[in-house]
Amino acid sequence: MTFLLQLELKTRPPYSFQHSIRRLLNHHSEFEYREDVLYRAMRLWGRPLLIAVSWKEDDPLTLSVQVKGAKEADQEKIKRRLRHIFSLDRDLTPFYRIVALDSKLAKVIEQRKGLRPVLDPSLYECLIKTIIGQQINVSFAATLIQRLTTLAGDKVTWDGKEYLVFPDPEQVAKLDYSTLQQMQFNRRKAEYIIDISRQIVNGKIDLEQLYELEDEAAIEELVKIRGVGRWTAECLLLFGLGRRDLLPAADIGLRNAIRFIYQLDHQPTEQEVRAMGQKWAPWRSDATFYLWDALTYPPILNNSRPI
């Protein structure tokens, strides 16, 4: 008999559920949105769960969440994790204040007010998905993520419908490199993913300790891992830990977004992006999210021209 948990999660303005989930529905096949309900299967503390999130226009600061498969004793833990995943305790107002004088970025924000990042359910899932996403386009990355999930993960069923659950390290550790290669992962990427999973299983890598570290210290730890460079480490701090002052300045998407938003005649270099980003501190993660969102959904600009 599975326990059905019903939660009401409240937040403060500015918040827009619709802006926050928009990108999930495009790139992330692990989310499903039907009849105004967002479904997502995830493994928390070893148990595959299904969450169903609904949102109502007449109460835009409350998320109603049903959780299937949870233990009643885990209720508070799950609640805290869901607040983290949906960034419900992230106050955007100081970020909005400091970019108010930056007319170009202010326009980006105006068009997606209340956008907050939706984080990954676990650091492990975030790390593996980020590695898969290295260098390839997001649509191909989503395909590979779905293949890995189908191959190695579990399924949960709710109302007769199946949902895929991203695998845990134990499940990926059992795979062979050649299996992933057959699914169009390149050889090295297959090694990174499986080796990291095995090192987590045998205790040589402990991602949970990263919660205790400052940003730079966490990045230093992460880049020791084969397959993890600075970009991947920064993405883990952004989408896994939910840290607020990361700027992946070498990121090609971020650089393209900045070129477009600021109408530059060339793609800015990593150093130029870093220099620009100084003025967004200590909320550079928020700037990054908004610029990435603007890359996926280009805003209407005056005097805009195609790149």
Place this chain on the structure above:
DNA sequence: TACCAGGATATGG
């Protein structure tokens, strides 16, 4: 067809 994708590593100078 060529080139770029929300990179990382191995190798050679």
Place this chain on the structure above:
DNA sequence: CCATATCATGGT
């Protein structure tokens, strides 16, 4: 320390 080749395929 910097430059280049390599990866493996989808999108344009």
